[in-house]
Amino acid sequence: MYSLGINKDIIDSIYKEGHPIAQYGLYMKRAKPYKVFKIPVDCGSICPNKDGTLDTEGCIFCPKMGRPIGVKYCNSKYSLKYQIEKQMENQKKKGVDKFYIYFYPGTNTYGDPERLKELWDFALSYSDVVGLSIGTRPDCLSREILDILENYVKKGYEIWIDLGIQSFHQKTLDLINRKHGVSHIIGAILECKRRGILVCGHVILGLPDETWEEMIDTAESLSKLGIDALKIYPLVVVKGTKLEEMYWKGEYRALDRKQYIKILCDFLEHTSPYVLIQRVSKDKVPEEIKVSPEWNLSRLSILNDAIKEFKRRGTRQGVYYRG
Numbered sequence: 001m002y003s004l005g006i007n008k009d010i011i012d013s014i015y016k017e018g019h020p021i022a023q024y025g026l027y028m029k030r031a032k033p034y035k036v037f038k039i040p041v042d043c044g045s046i047c048p049n050k051d052g053t054l055d056t057e058g059c060i061f062c063p064k065m066g067r068p069i070g071v072k073y074c075n076s077k078y079s080l081k082y083q084i085e086k087q088m089e090n091q092k093k094k095g096v097d098k099f100y101i102y103f104y105p106g107t108n109t110y111g112d113p114e115r116l117k118e119l120w121d122f123a124l125s126y127s128d129v130v131g132l133s134i135g136t137r138p139d140c141l142s143r144e145i146l147d148i149l150e151n152y153v154k155k156g157y158e159i160w161i162d163l164g165i166q167s168f169h170q171k172t173l174d175l176i177n178r179k180h181g182v183s184h185i186i187g188a189i190l191e192c193k194r195r196g197i198l199v200c201g202h203v204i205l206g207l208p209d210e211t212w213e214e215m216i217d218t219a220e221s222l223s224k225l226g227i228d229a230l231k232i233y234p235l236v237v238v239k240g241t242k243l244e245e246m247y248w249k250g251e252y253r254a255l256d257r258k259q260y261i262k263i264l265c266d267f268l269e270h271t272s273p274y275v276l277i278q279r280v281s282k283d284k285v286p287e288e289i290k291v292s293p294e295w296n297l298s299r300l301s302i303l304n305d306a307i308k309e310f311k312r313r314g315t316r317q318g319v320y321y322r323g
């Protein structure tokens with residue numbers, strides 16, 4: 001029904017036009033015969049790292065109240081139907097034809113598989129929905145869940161797992177209290193790929209005590225595993241987190257903007273040229289909850305500065321990647 005997998009020829013054409021990064025947005029415009037938009041929805045998912053199953057504290061950067069999303073109608077106080085239809089209506093007015101439904105805050109493959117399947121079936125029941133993006137942790141992809149997702153792939157839907165990875169180093173995963181191992185990351189990526197499920201990994205640059213070499217190793221290791229896409233973020237200190245305590249005690253200092261742009265470009269130079277880059281920074285974090293860094297995190301301004309830095313260096317994504 002829909003073309004699946006990442007088309008390398010399209011990515012090559014992006015570089016030939018002079019773009020230094022395999023940007024997801026540029027790729028989608030060339031790969032799809034329609035205009036597509038990802039609708040974020042919040043179904044009130046919880047997390048085993050917060051509900052007491054693994055821990056109650058969560059990752060050191062994750063706010064107790066959950067991650068705020070500044071998108072109108074993406075709120076668990078509304079039904080899934082309402083969240084989808086209101087956003088679809090707004091986007092259709094802007095000329096969007098097709099949609100992915102993005103199950104975002106919390107761990108969206110955690111819980112009763114029957115209930116989760118009902119939510120996903122419902123989202124896919126709209127004729128203009130061509131796929132799903134599902135945000136989760138690497139240790140929450142059971143065989144039962146993967147079977148359900150693989151069935152959607154077999155029906156022709158494009159299914160993405162938005163996988164919280166953050167780092168490929170066990171000492172960092174322990175320090176940030178992820179409560180899962182590197183082996184879970186490897187297993188999740190390989191199992192998804194085997195089943196035709198696309199994987200977008202989320203990585204944070206500037207985690208406590210991470211060296212340049214370790215961040216670069218994360219880029220190379222994920223590329224070698226065949227990850228399809230990445231969202232890359234600077235670490236942000238938010239109020240009410242363990243990271244905030246570390247910050248006020250002087251145990252953690254965020255990267256400054258110049259350092260972030262530099263490590264971001266270094267990271268991308270060591271990432272496979274065929275990994276799509278969905279993001280290089282955050283959406284705006286509300287000032288009332290942001291403690292650090294001071295600088296403008298907006299993803300468009302970071303993207304523009306990263307492109308300028310690549311032009312200055314005369315390089316692009318993947319130049320130092322040896323797959």
Ligand code: SF4
Pocket residue numbers: 047048049050057058059062105106107137164
């Ligand atoms: S896995 Fe995600 S939702 Fe759970 S504590 Fe960590 S950042 Fe928060």
